[in-house]
Amino acid sequence: MRIVVDYDRCEGHGLCEEQAPEVFRLDDAGDLVHRFDGRDVPEELAEAAARGAGVCPVAALRVAG
Ligand code: SF4
Numbered sequence: 001m002r003i004v005v006d007y008d009r010c011e012g013h014g015l016c017e018e019q020a021p022e023v024f025r026l027d028d029a030g031d032l033v034h035r036f037d038g039r040d041v042p043e044e045l046a047e048a049a050a051r052g053a054g055v056c057p058v059a060a061l062r063v064a065g
Pocket of ligand 1 (some may be wrong): 009011012015017032055056057059060
């Protein structure tokens with residue numbers, strides 16, 4: 001599965017990072033870095049990544065595929 005990020009919507013709340021720090025993190029500027037942007041999230045991280053997408057308060061993360 002992939003997680004598609006709408007960077008225009010992201011407000012840097014960091015809730016996704018709390019759920020899946022191996023997948024999402026905020027950089028020093030507070031901008032979201034998606035480690036697997038444009039490619040599949042490894043199987044072992046998929047559940048956490050989906051959880052992270054589910055808690056985003058502005059629906060900036062979409063599970064695809
Ligand atoms: S939870 Fe949503 S708004 Fe917050 S950093 Fe993650 S993608 Fe951005």
